[in-house]
Amino acid sequence: MSDAPSRRQNLITLLLLSPGLAGFFGLFFYPMLVTLERSLHPEGQTQGWTLENYAVLFRDSDFSRVILLTFFLAISSTLLSIALSVPLALLLRRKPAGHRLLRMTVLVPITVPGLIGAFGLLLFWGSRGWFNLSMMPLLGRTEPIQVNYTLVGLVIFYVWHYFSYTATTTLSTLEGLDPAIEEAATVAGATPSQVLRHVVIPLIMPGILSGSVLSFMAAFGAFSIPLVTGGSLRPLAVSIYKQIEVFTPARWSAASAMAAVMATLQVIFLAIYMRVLRRPTA
Amino acid sequence: MSNVMIELRDTSKRYGKLLANDRLNLSILRGELMTLLGPSGCGKTTALRCITGQVTPDEGQVLIDDIDVTNLPTHKRELGMVFQNFALFPHMTVYQNVEFPLMIRNEPQAESRERVMETLRLIRMESYEKHYPRQLSGGQQQRVGLARALVYRPKVLLLDEPLSNLDAKLREEMRFEIKDLVRRLGITAVYVTHDQAEALAMSDRVAVMNAGRIEQIGTPDEIYECPHSRFVADFIGLSNFLRGKVVSSSGEQATVEIDGRLLIVPAAGAAQVGQDWLVFVRPNDIELLPVTGEPIENELDGTVSKLTYLGDRIDYRVALGSALELRVQTDGKVRFAAGEQVRVRLPPASCRPVTE
Numbered sequence: 286m287s288d289a290p291s292r293r294q295n296l297i298t299l300l301l302l303s304p305g306l307a308g309f310f311g312l313f314f315y316p317m318l319v320t321l322e323r324s325l326h327p328e329g330q331t332q333g334w335t336l337e338n339y340a341v342l343f344r345d346s347d348f349s350r351v352i353l354l355t356f357f358l359a360i361s362s363t364l365l366s367i368a369l370s371v372p373l374a375l376l377l378r379r380k381p382a383g384h385r386l387l388r389m390t391v392l393v394p395i396t397v398p399g400l401i402g403a404f405g406l407l408l409f410w411g412s413r414g415w416f417n418l419s420m421m422p423l424l425g426r427t428e429p430i431q432v433n434y435t436l437v438g439l440v441i442f443y444v445w446h447y448f449s450y451t452a453t454t455t456l457s458t459l460e461g462l463d464p465a466i467e468e469a470a471t472v473a474g475a476t477p478s479q480v481l482r483h484v485v486i487p488l489i490m491p492g493i494l495s496g497s498v499l500s501f502m503a504a505f506g507a508f509s510i511p512l513v514t515g516g517s518l519r520p521l522a523v524s525i526y527k528q529i530e531v532f533t534p535a536r537w538s539a540a541s542a543m544a545a546v547m548a549t550l551q552v553i554f555l556a557i558y559m560r561v562l563r564r565p566t567a
Numbered sequence: 568m569s570n571v572m573i574e575l576r577d578t579s580k581r582y583g584k585l586l587a588n589d590r591l592n593l594s595i596l597r598g599e600l601m602t603l604l605g606p607s608g609c610g611k612t613t614a615l616r617c618i619t620g621q622v623t624p625d626e627g628q629v630l631i632d633d634i635d636v637t638n639l640p641t642h643k644r645e646l647g648m649v650f651q652n653f654a655l656f657p658h659m660t661v662y663q664n665v666e667f668p669l670m671i672r673n674e675p676q677a678e679s680r681e682r683v684m685e686t687l688r689l690i691r692m693e694s695y696e697k698h699y700p701r702q703l704s705g706g707q708q709q710r711v712g713l714a715r716a717l718v719y720r721p722k723v724l725l726l727d728e729p730l731s732n733l734d735a736k737l738r739e740e741m742r743f744e745i746k747d748l749v750r751r752l753g754i755t756a757v758y759v760t761h762d763q764a765e766a767l768a769m770s771d772r773v774a775v776m777n778a779g780r781i782e783q784i785g786t787p788d789e790i791y792e793c794p795h796s797r798f799v800a801d802f803i804g805l806s807n808f809l810r811g812k813v814v815s816s817s818g819e820q821a822t823v824e825i826d827g828r829l830l831i832v833p834a835a836g837a838a839q840v841g842q843d844w845l846v847f848v849r850p851n852d853i854e855l856l857p858v859t860g861e862p863i864e865n866e867l868d869g870t871v872s873k874l875t876y877l878g879d880r881i882d883y884r885v886a887l888g889s890a891l892e893l894r895v896q897t898d899g900k901v902r903f904a905a906g907e908q909v910r911v912r913l914p915p916a917s918c919r920p921v922t923e
Binding site: 463465466469470471472473476477479483484487488 | 643648652657668670672
């Protein structure tokens with residue numbers, strides 16, 4: 286008796302889900318499959334199966350350097366983002382004059398398209414940009430400080446583009462904290478730095494972590510920023526692109542194999558992220 | 568060493584246009600449980616925060632244990648505090664929560680452990696040491712809060728509406744538990760609440776606050792029996808207020824004319840004929856009598872306009888003429904019906920003049 290309506294409801298649910306499912310399969314799953322298939326064909330062919338593309342990657346010292354660079358950029362920019370986000374969040378929580386503007390500014394980097402942001406950064410940090418125009422006289426230098434196309438420069442640009450994630454989640458966790466908890470610690474005799482160390486930081490850790498994993502993943506897959514500002518420094522996404530852009534004929538199989546490696550790593554990070562989110566927060 | 572533990576000397580605090588505390592003067596004795604009682608916005612929390620140091624008064628001084636602490640930061644004041652929403656550290660176990668003040672003070676491990684367990688036993692929570700706050704009930708959390716506040720034997724225990732997040736039955740139990748604990752430890756305690764029953768049940772003395780000022784300080788029964796002002800009378804317990812003029816005065820007593828009726832009221836000071844008085848009487852001090860019977864002093868004629876059955880007592884509204892209505896509560900042994908004519912007696916000893 287109760288079967289008929291529930292079966293109909295299931296059908297309706299399926300119907301409602303179908304556009305989403307079609308989109309998911311057509312736009313995500315299918316391209317992934319094609320990429321995977323491509324990576325298993327010998328280069329330049331559409332038939333025959335081989336693992337040679339992967340073997341080449343793991344023998345190639347260039348590729349290990351690419352992976353290393355990608356990890357270095359993602360990790361260092363994430364750590365710097367945390368170092369920047371925590372004090373910023375502590376400051377913003379006090380709602381100082383102009384805090385609204387600052388809150389908005391924090392979000393600007395994710396709203397600006399990466400390519401536009403990258404060109405803006407190049408101009409700002411370039412030899413005739415505001416950074417050098419103000420720093421050269423200040424430091425008494427005649428030569429501009431080279432930032433663009435350097436590793437340090439790339440880390441700065443990454444931080445600029447990806448720290449919003451960490452900053453937002455850290456701030457929202459911090460603002461969700463019951464002020465009485467900190468008062469309790471203070472009345473109990475804790476100095477401001479002890480309150481921070483023993484109470485505030487442990488309590489906002491889940492917020493810091495969830496934002497950090499997001500920004501880490503985004504930085505790991507970064508494309509426009511390193512493409513425009515990296516010069517010869519090519520992290521994973523840029524290297525994949527170069528396989529197609531630089532070589533004629535384009536090396537689709539090699540590119541696909543690299544993409545498959547990257548996707549696998551990203552899935553692992555995603556799994557870590559989900560675990561972080563699921564951790565019971567008090 | 569004076570017998571005063573906490574002293575507020577003329578402390579004032581202003582938030583923009585709002586005068587939250589207006590020249591408070593308050594001395595809290597050693598070992599005393601003093602309650603700051605008042606409606607929300609009366610300034611009791613600001614006064615408490617002046618003691619903790621979370622608020623620095625604009626004027627005046629705060630002394631704790633004979634030391635001027637007006638500008639001493641909170642963490643150096645050696646206080647213990649219990650919060651309305653418990654404010655336990657959610658990432659720490661019960662044990663770690665209670666240990667926190669000792670950990671901050673770098674107490675040696677062994678002594679610290681002993682002290683924590685002793686305090687947990689005091690509140691009967693020793694078997695919960697490994698639990699996290701979220702695994703405890705509200706009452707248990709508040710007991711842990713109490714243990715955390717007491718563990719390092721602070722000079723003063725501050726309690727900021729500690730029972731208002733608990734249900735009614737538990738609240739009553741906790742009242743006695745806290746009172747008993749404070750007595751046994753002999754600690755000076757400041758209790759902030761808006762609940763007058765709580766204040767009467769727990770305190771050695773009560774400071775009733777209104778609009779940033781202290782209206783009256785006294786023992787619970789002084790506050791209840793002899794309120795000085797209309798506000799105190801009205802805030803603590805139920806009250807009737809009758810407005811009248813003194814028509815004659817004879818030392819101990821004054822006769823007040825209220826809406827054409829004469830009432831004898833004890834006059835502690837010199838009552839002056841022609842003065843406007845506000846006479847206050849508690850509903851449960853008023854007697855209701857049938858219309859037949861010997862006439863006695865201070866009786867008025869009225870009609871029962873409404874009655875409400877409250878179980879242990881009956882709440883009557885009695886109309887005296889068209890303009891006056893009295894609230895009367897009786898034990899219900901003799902009952903009257905709505906519309907019935909009655910005699911209302913206001914025993915002179917229960918009537919007292921109060922200021923507006």
